[in-house]
Amino acid sequence: MVAGTVSEKKRYFAGVMTGTSLDGIDVAIVEIGSQVTLGHVRPALELAHFFSRPMDRSLVDALMSLQSPSENELHRAALIANSFSDSIARTVLEALTSHGISRRAIDAIGVHGQTVRHQPQLGYSIQLNSPARIAEITGITVVSDFRSRDIAAGGQGAPLVPAFHQAIFQSESEHRAVINIGGIANISWLGQPTLGYDTGPGNLLLDYWIRRHQGHDYDNNGLWASTGNLHTPLLHAMLSDPFFSVEPPRSTGRDLFSENWLNTFLSQARFANLQAHDVQATLLHLTARSIALEIQRLERSVDGGKRQCDRLLVCGGGARNGHLLEAIGHELAAILERAIPVESTKVLGWDPQVIEAAAFAWLASRTIDGLAGNTPSVTGAIGERILGTITPA
Numbered sequence: 256m257v258a259g260t261v262s263e264k265k266r267y268f269a270g271v272m273t274g275t276s277l278d279g280i281d282v283a284i285v286e287i288g289s290q291v292t293l294g295h296v297r298p299a300l301e302l303a304h305f306f307s308r309p310m311d312r313s314l315v316d317a318l319m320s321l322q323s324p325s326e327n328e329l330h331r332a333a334l335i336a337n338s339f340s341d342s343i344a345r346t347v348l349e350a351l352t353s354h355g356i357s358r359r360a361i362d363a364i365g366v367h368g369q370t371v372r373h374q375p376q377l378g379y380s381i382q383l384n385s386p387a388r389i390a391e392i393t394g395i396t397v398v399s400d401f402r403s404r405d406i407a408a409g410g411q412g413a414p415l416v417p418a419f420h421q422a423i424f425q426s427e428s429e430h431r432a433v434i435n436i437g438g439i440a441n442i443s444w445l446g447q448p449t450l451g452y453d454t455g456p457g458n459l460l461l462d463y464w465i466r467r468h469q470g471h472d473y474d475n476n477g478l479w480a481s482t483g484n485l486h487t488p489l490l491h492a493m494l495s496d497p498f499f500s501v502e503p504p505r506s507t508g509r510d511l512f513s514e515n516w517l518n519t520f521l522s523q524a525r526f527a528n529l530q531a532h533d534v535q536a537t538l539l540h541l542t543a544r545s546i547a548l549e550i551q552r553l554e555r556s557v558d559g560g561k562r563q564c565d566r567l568l569v570c571g572g573g574a575r576n577g578h579l580l581e582a583i584g585h586e587l588a589a590i591l592e593r594a595i596p597v598e599s600t601k602v603l604g605w606d607p608q609v610i611e612a613a614a615f616a617w618l619a620s621r622t623i624d625g626l627a628g629n630t631p632s633v634t635g636a637i638g639e640r641i642l643g644t645i646t647p648a
């Protein structure tokens with residue numbers, strides 16, 4: 256323990272993450288020690304337990320139905336938020352039981368909520384959630400709505416995980432970048448200041464395409480994509496979307512990268528004869544190349560081009576897709592003309608799936624302790640802000 260700490264006592268927080276993939280409810284229970292040492296963020300934290308439950312298909316369909324404007328959506332959103340929050344509360348209680356820890360031991364639960372609209376340029380981002388129900392069912396204080404305050408301060412409200420990546424993965428001996436490949440992919444460029452932003456689609460288009468053609472939830476290890484060939488004109492057409500040339504800070508979601516987005520390209524006559532597995536291979540390369548192009552952008556633009564990336568660490572579900580990791584490595588080698596190791600965070604002892612949920616446990620602890628949770632160099636906010644809304648137990 257370093258001198259000057261605010262608190263020496265270890266406390267437990269839970270973090271609940273449900274990302275754009277809608278694959279499951281992830282719960283991380285994190286033990287948090289000192290929060291601040293001599294004015295610097297220094298989270299002494301350890302993962303105590305991780306628990307994940309796949310989302311029911313009916314809940315996934317209900318949440319998907321709210322991703323775009325529809326009839327009587329306010330009423331439906333309220334009801335869906337209630338049943339979604341009940342599932343979250345039950346999953347948290349299951350996580351506690353399976354770890355053998357009492358609910359009284361948990362200081363607060365950080366609940367991200369399900370993003371159904373993300374429009375920071377219009378001043379809002381909506382994470383569907385009913386923190387009151389979660390507090391009522393679990394008897395635990397809930398911290399929610401993490402993004403709004405950063406947006407009110409002129410930021411994107413996203414991504415919020417780079418500070419956590421910085422805290423757990425920064426190294427003195429090499430310069431690391433972290434890419435979280437969930438439905439959307441976001442990069443963290445570790446250093447002072449930490450930078451980070453969304454690079455574009457991660458898994459969500461791959462998931463949509465394999466579900467439509469093969470009926471699977473996801474392309475296990477990228478095997479189906481590996482049977483197809485990259486279609487370069489389609490890749491270039493997709494990369495010509497203005498999103499990829501917007502200077503950071505930037506963030507995105509299903510509002511932009513929807514099935515309609517993909518189908519707008521595929522409906523063009525020149526792509527009419529493409530085979531489904533070639534589309535999948537091209538989508539895999541879209542994720543890989545858009546990530547590699549951002550590493551190139553960061554290397555060129557930060558510190559006058561003096562800081563190269565020594566290692567790319569991958570977290571999120573995409574870290575389990577070996578063919579995707581390989582494709583990122585190839586794209587990086589082609590674009591940067593040198594090889595960079597591309598590895599799952601598990602090589603450093605962090606299961607790639609737990610990191611986002613653990614980050615929201617940590618963010619909840621920041622809120623409860625009255626400490627800032629956003630990183631202005633990442634989100635573009637005018638300053639640091641204490642994030643979230645507290646619903647007492």
Ligand SMILES: Nc1ncnc2c1ncn2[C@@H]1O[C@H](COP(=O)(O)OP(=O)(O)O)[C@@H](O)[C@H]1O
Nearest residue numbers: 274275276437438458473475476571572575576
């Ligand atoms: N074994 C695997 N092979 C390929 N992709 C996988 C594998 N396991 C998980 N994924 C991908 O990861 C996604 C879930 O990643 P996650 O980080 O939870 O995203 P989100 O934060 O959007 O929920 C799945 O939808 C799937 O596309």
Ligand SMILES: [Mg+2]
Nearest residue numbers: 274276278279
């Ligand atoms: Mg997920």
